[in-house]
Amino acid sequence: MAEVQSDLIIWQKSLERRGLRVNREKTVYMYCNFSNANANVIPCPSIEGSPLKRVEEFKYLGSIVAPKACIERDIQNRTQTAWLKWRSLSGILCDSRMPNKIKGNVYKRAVRPALLYGSECWPMRKTDEQKLHVTEIKMLRWSGGVSRTDKIRNNYIRGSFKVAMVHEKLRENRLRWYGHVMRRDDDHMTKKSYEHRRGEERPWTTTNNLAANTKKRHEI
Structure with missing residues (x-):
């Protein structure tokens, strides 16, 4: 101290x-x-x-920094920020006269970046992806004027707005960030942190493992 x-x-x-x-x-x-x-x-x-x-925590450049290695507060903060952005654009997203294609483009370019900001470095779990999925589906259902009582599947709603699944966008963001890091110099701090292994019994569960699995699928 x-x-x-x-x-x-x-x-x-x-x-x-x-x-x-x-x-x-x-x-x-x-x-x-x-x-x-x-x-x-x-x-x-x-x-x-x-x-x-x-x-116990503070916000820095849009991300929540906390002593514990968890992202619950970060996801909560991103969700609140995305809802604020969605409400500011509700005049377009909730307009029944507006085509779904335009609504989807507005959502993909304004709302979803606020929801997934910084996600390329998150140690995601299935429950975390599910939280983001639920938030996005609620936004799309409200934008399309669809409720659960209408019994319309989520896949149909995503297709009408031309919006991809959340886990696909998370994978895309991680791979883009992985390529950015790998193009760094070998002595760069970020690249060194990726090359540092935590032990053979604890393999990478985020970006490195994702890139290895993707490469294996392409080879097959």
């Missing part, structure tokens, strides 16, 4: 020397307890004697 406090002072002085002032109330810190130590006995960093507020 002494090193963190020292870096914080250097960071504060460097900013204020250039005319920027660090807000004492809005500046917070997050503690990652990897050693299962008692976090209450660890001194908190401070600026000029004012202790900083400790938080």
